Amino acid sequence: MEELLLQVFENSIYISSFLISAVSSFGLIKFAHKYKLFQPDREEIIAITNTKKFVPTMGGLAIFLALNLSMFFIKTDVDVILLGNSYALLGFCDDFLKLKRNKYSGLLVKVRVCFEILFAIIFVFYVILHDPTRNYVPFINAVFPFVLLWGMLVIISAANSFNLTDGIDTLASTLGIYTLLFIYFATYSNSSILFIACILGYLMFNVPPAKIIMGDTGALGIGAIIGGLFYKYHLELFLPFVGMVFVAQTVSVIIQIYYIRVLKKRLFLMAPIHHHFEKKGWSKGKILIVFNLVGILLLVVCLLFRGF
16 A cells, blocks of 8 residues: 555656646746747758747756756655756756857857866766766776766767757657666666656647757756766666667767868768758658657667667
């Protein structure tokens, strides 16, 4: 009976998180339209769509409000949430500067990277202190500085890969949910379900055509949470596979930069790669379907490989 009551209580927290996220998203939309707080578009995006969208940003605030209120009532990974909060705060500063300047340029890249490294180091150091088995790099007998470097790489790459993928309505969120489902089935962690509930509340208003986008506030924060969970639970080697779409997006940007700066030409019509397909004539619906099918397939394959 006690276990049943506990399960009912936990489910009520998940539902409450979903509702808080949804109601907060609705409130943010109203607030943004009142004060004209719209995400500035990249010139390349305007060229693709032939229109300038007026979509409120910082939807990530709704996700993290629900997450932070809920964590006081359920057993969860508080350290991972605090990591997500720190990256979300960094993303908020970036979004705020974009709105203030009314252009697609926020924090200086050097400044953002420095803070990303700092927050990742603090988290990794904390995890190692509380879990001595985490003091290693897979397949290598590494000394402590390399252990820190490995943890930083996992978290920073996850945060920025998620951020790069957040370019089409619902794309990053749905792919993020698949990675969180992998964490749940691999560890049965309550945190994964809580994070998913908060994202789903926001998704109520992000389905195409989106009424709000998460901005860097949500993208950096959720990406850091995903990286933090995979690192904390010793699953980081699965992250590039279950999150291969995120990897492809990031690699396409890196390759594009190399081609432009070194070879003075473009390999892709536009990067990240989902914009390349847009310029090739794919509709956003087709991109969402294909990328999500790939994400689901990767989730199933990784779960089967792990022996679920």
